[in-house]
Amino acid sequence: MNINIKDYAISESKPIKISSIDTKYEGKIEKEEGFKLFEELVAKLAKLQALLYADGSKSLLVVLQAMDAAGKDSTIRKVFGPVNPQGCKVVSFKNPNSIELAHDFLWRIHQNVPRHGHIGVFNRSYYEDVLIVKVKNLAPKEIVNKRYNHINAFESLLTDEGTKIVKFFLHISKDYQKDRLQERLDTPEKLWKFTTSDIQERSRWEDYQNAYETVFEKCSSPKNPWYIVPAERKWFRNLLVAKVLVETLESMDLKYPKAQFDPKDIVIP
Amino acid sequence: MNINIKDYAISESKPIKISSIDTKYEGKIEKEEGFKLFEELVAKLAKLQALLYADGSKSLLVVLQAMDAAGKDSTIRKVFGPVNPQGCKVVSFKNPNSIELAHDFLWRIHQNVPRHGHIGVFNRSYYEDVLIVKVKNLAPKEIVNKRYNHINAFESLLTDEGTKIVKFFLHISKDYQKDRLQERLDTPEKLWKFTTSDIQERSRWEDYQNAYETVFEKCSSPKNPWYIVPAERKWFRNLLVAKVLVETLESMDLKYPKAQFDPKDIVIP
Numbered sequence: 001m002n003i004n005i006k007d008y009a010i011s012e013s014k015p016i017k018i019s020s021i022d023t024k025y026e027g028k029i030e031k032e033e034g035f036k037l038f039e040e041l042v043a044k045l046a047k048l049q050a051l052l053y054a055d056g057s058k059s060l061l062v063v064l065q066a067m068d069a070a071g072k073d074s075t076i077r078k079v080f081g082p083v084n085p086q087g088c089k090v091v092s093f094k095n096p097n098s099i100e101l102a103h104d105f106l107w108r109i110h111q112n113v114p115r116h117g118h119i120g121v122f123n124r125s126y127y128e129d130v131l132i133v134k135v136k137n138l139a140p141k142e143i144v145n146k147r148y149n150h151i152n153a154f155e156s157l158l159t160d161e162g163t164k165i166v167k168f169f170l171h172i173s174k175d176y177q178k179d180r181l182q183e184r185l186d187t188p189e190k191l192w193k194f195t196t197s198d199i200q201e202r203s204r205w206e207d208y209q210n211a212y213e214t215v216f217e218k219c220s221s222p223k224n225p226w227y228i229v230p231a232e233r234k235w236f237r238n239l240l241v242a243k244v245l246v247e248t249l250e251s252m253d254l255k256y257p258k259a260q261f262d263p264k265d266i267v268i269p
Numbered sequence: 270m271n272i273n274i275k276d277y278a279i280s281e282s283k284p285i286k287i288s289s290i291d292t293k294y295e296g297k298i299e300k301e302e303g304f305k306l307f308e309e310l311v312a313k314l315a316k317l318q319a320l321l322y323a324d325g326s327k328s329l330l331v332v333l334q335a336m337d338a339a340g341k342d343s344t345i346r347k348v349f350g351p352v353n354p355q356g357c358k359v360v361s362f363k364n365p366n367s368i369e370l371a372h373d374f375l376w377r378i379h380q381n382v383p384r385h386g387h388i389g390v391f392n393r394s395y396y397e398d399v400l401i402v403k404v405k406n407l408a409p410k411e412i413v414n415k416r417y418n419h420i421n422a423f424e425s426l427l428t429d430e431g432t433k434i435v436k437f438f439l440h441i442s443k444d445y446q447k448d449r450l451q452e453r454l455d456t457p458e459k460l461w462k463f464t465t466s467d468i469q470e471r472s473r474w475e476d477y478q479n480a481y482e483t484v485f486e487k488c489s490s491p492k493n494p495w496y497i498v499p500a501e502r503k504w505f506r507n508l509l510v511a512k513v514l515v516e517t518l519e520s521m522d523l524k525y526p527k528a529q530f531d532p533k534d535i536v537i538p
Contacts, residue, residue, distance in 0.1 A: 056371075102325075102384040104430035110379040115371040146429045153422030160415045161373035 002028050005244050008227050010220040016213055021228055023173045025236035034235045041242040042082050048249040049119060053087040055254040059114040059163045062121045062245070065131070066170035067208060068198050069180035070231050072123055075170065078238045079245070080121060089114065092123040105129040105147065106154055116162055126151060127167075127215055135207045148218040155224045165224050166248050168241055169212065170231035174205050271297050274513050277496050279489040285482050290497055292442045294505035303504045310511040311351050317518040318388055322356040324523040328383040328432045331390045331514070334400070335439035336477060337467050338449035339500050341392055344439065347507045348514070349390060358383065361392040374398040374416065375423055385431055395420060396436075396484055404476045417487040424493045434493050435517050437510055438481065439500035443474050 010016065029037070052060060064072050076090055091112045100108040106126055114120030130147050133139050155165055172180075181202070184194040201208070220226050227244055231237040279285065298306070321329060333341050345359055360381045369377040375395055383389030399416050402408050424434055441449075450471070453463040470477070489495050496513050500506040 099384065102386070103382065104426055104432070106426060107379060107382065110376060113372065113376065115368065117371070143429065150422070150426045150429065153419070153426070157373055157375060157419045157422070160412065160419065163373070 003240065003243055005227070005240070005247055008229065008240060008244075009225040010216050010228065011222045011225040013217055013220060016216050018171065018209055018213055018216070018228065021171060022230045023171050023176060024232040025230045025240075027236075029236070029239075031233075031235050034239050038235065038239045038242055041239070041246050042079065044246050045079070045242055045249070046082050046084070048246060048254070049083050049087055051254045051256065052119065052249060052252070053084070053117045054256050056117040056257065057162060058252055058254065059116050060119045060245075060249065060252075061114055061158065061163050061165045062119065063125045063127065063165065063167040064121065064123055064170070065125060065127050065168070065212075066231065067172060067177055067205070068201055069177050069184070069193075070170040070172045071180075071234060071237060072170060074234065075168075075238060075241055076121060076123060079242050080119075083119065087117060088119040088121065090121040090123055093125055093128060105133075106150065110154075113158060113163060126154070127219075130215060131208065131211045132201075134211050135204050148215075151219050152221070152224075155219075159223055164248060164252055166244060167224065167226045168244070169216075169226055169228050170237060171228050172231050174202075176232050177202065177205075272509065272512055274496070274509070274516055277498065277509060277513075278494040279485050279497065280491045280494040282486055282489060285485050287440065287478055287482055287485070287497065290440060291499045292440050292445060293501040294499045294509075296505075298505070298508075300502075300504050303508050307504065307508045307511055310508070310515050311348065313515050314348070314511060314518070315351050315353065317515060317523070318352045318356055320523045320525065321388065321518060321521070322353070322386045323525050325386040325526065326431060327521055327523065328385050329388045329514075329518065329521075330383055330427065330432050330434045331388065332394045332396065332434065332436040333390065333392055333439070334394060334396050334437070334481075335500065336441060336446055336474075337470055338446050338453070338462075339439040339441045340449075340503060340506060341439060343503065344437075344507060344510055345390060345392060347503075348511050349388075352388065356386060357388040357390065359390040359392060362394055362397060374402075375419065379423075382427060382432060395423070396488075399484060400477065400480045401470075403480050404473050417484075420488050421490070421493075424488075428492055433517060433521055435513060436493065436495045437513070438485075438495055438497050439506060440497050441500050443471075445501050446471065446474075 052058065064075065066072050080088055080090065089112075093108070096105075096108065109122075109126045112120065112122075129139075130144055130151070134144050158165060181194065181198055184190040216226050216228075227240070229237055229240050321327065333344065335341050349357055349359065358381075362378070365374075365377065378391075378395045381389065381391075398408075399413055399420070403410075403413050427434060450463065450467055453459040485495050485497075496509070498506055498509050
């Protein structure tokens, strides 16, 4: 397959201009071939998840971030749909409640990290605490500024204790968002997803893009890279996410546990 | 009062020999005066806890570590007994269960940190993950070695987000422990606290002392010092712990929230 996931990874701390990164895949793979490749990858993903579960000593945490209407929900449905839900939990982080706000910003997050053997998918995440919180001044600046280091330390903790983290940013343009939001307004079954606050958030588009650039600069490393996913062709978005997940799981050295007995010695009575 | 809490604090990273630190207070305060001072301090502590609760923007986390039979339970009963339990929660960390073991070592800890306005007391803590876990090889050495940094990062997170941490080591000699364990064997109401594993742990006394020395060297800072409490005179042990807590709370700049109205304008109908 003509995709090198490294082309989409940010693996080191350096300034980045996301406006210079494509939001639309323009490579050689055709849509039809892409669908076929995706089906193969999703089948592999389901098998690897079963192996992760059996291995039981490691876990995978998938962090999904994006501007509104970029397709987070649909990515989750498409990519994780075929995965056994017994070993896969999706957690959506909405506005923190009063008990959550009475603790550090990672308190509610840490409770929801996947146990060993499981995949955890974060639909939005602790990164919101340096994105919306920063853009809308929901916490003092000096507290927000310290959070990048706290995030890196938290990710190191998880990594060192057996949780592999993969972070995706579904990258779209402001025009694409407009079309998607209009689609929600025009489609009765999608209307429930629209709120007037979407318009307010959209008006801060540049602030959000800048906040994301700071995240990518401060919170990327070889062990815990960000993947910037061109998300305006849905089939490619899903394909790239699935490919990264498969390659990540394949790199985790997962094994079926050795039996403590010789199966030949066992006679089922 | 003739006690300077700084004399008992380890506030920087440096090698330390705890066998050279007194386990028994031999200063100028007499027991009777000590009792009187303690009563005053505990009354102050109760008032400061009410202020912490009203302020509602910060919390206090008290970490209590010691060898077996050094008096952790009795310290908690004496010092925190008079504090309003609505704003004070004691959490004892025993052997981790299977779900806890399937997560990083700070997962069960983080869930139990105090919310703002509250005092949390940890009877044993995440430090066990570099003490008993290290001494008894319950996790791979290379994982344990990374935990000191993870602990420091975790404490920085809590500190930066509003939780003050105070760490106490109740310091006793091996002879003193022998007397206390014998007392448990000889006293029907204390016998339940004795287990044969106490003898096993006691046989590793030196290993534990060394593991504690590493903790004090690697996890002490001006913001999050360890206090080494000479614990063989119970009245002084309680006195020093109460004094550190009172001075810590006094340093936290706690305030009753300003009323959003003028009380004179309010007429109760």
